[in-house]
Ligand code: CP
């Protein structure tokens with residue numbers, strides 16, 4: 001039984017396989033080639049937090065592959081408080097073929113996956129966002145022909161999205177630089193458990209965005225206040241203000257540099273309108289890729 005909880009759990013070969021399949025599925029979708037690979041399969045989506053891209057791209061992707069999806073709001077399911085994670089998991093494993101979960105706490109995913117009879121897919125937790133990380137690398141591959149050797153400068157919070165992207169980069173031969181305020185970088189456990197195994201100086205972490213973007217192929221940003229951190233918003237707005245991705249910062253990167261954002265964007269905070277709507281930004285191509293990579297993940301888990 002395989003799950004898709006963290007990119008750390010996949011080998012480089014497995015990531016490459018998923019990226020190749022994502023490109024194939026994207027091409028088939030553009031040419032309207034029908035698929036029935038998930039015919040008769042039912043995929044559940046349990047979301048404790050809001051979503052546009054993850055929910056809709058999973059539901060549309062499942063439909064395109066001939067399957068059915070079922071959306072279950074987290075407050076109706078009551079993971080861990082209406083019933084135990086194990087009782088939930090034992091029950092739902094008998095109805096569904098796979099389950100996508102968006103949760104506040106990553107340990108909720110682990111608790112469900114431990115006893116699950118069906119594949120569990122992480123649709124975002126406080127720890128990681130592997131579907132996003134996979135779509136991000138696919139987008140870099142499309143933009144530059146190959147991802148190996150490219151440098152991503154993540155300007156912002158060392159959060160779930162940054163962690164998954166750093167892992168994707170580390171596994172696929174890319175450089176990753178995190179530019180963040182002091183105290184908002186990667187935690188020591190992540191660095192010890194994963195980063196230091198890539199190389200002793202992976203990733204680079206600096207507290208100034210300007211040197212970080214010099215020589216970068218991609219500038220990446222995400223919201224400064226993630227879902228679940230709303231109480232910290234005022235403090236974060238102050239601390240992250242020097243880390244805005246704007247025209248001045250972009251001018252310090254090379255002319256070929258692209259800008260990515262997992263979305264939703266808080267325009268005027270982590271990114272300005274002119275950069276979001278400008279020629280360097282590929283955030284909507286990136287958002288579109290979410291659906292293709294998730295179709296590849298579903299086919300891989302349910303093969
Ligand atoms: N990037 C992303 O996961 O978007 P949603 O929160 O809209 O799903």
Ligand code: NVA
Nearest residue numbers: 159161222226227263
């Ligand atoms: N870091 C953000 C990503 C949203 C897709 C959050 O967790 O809210």
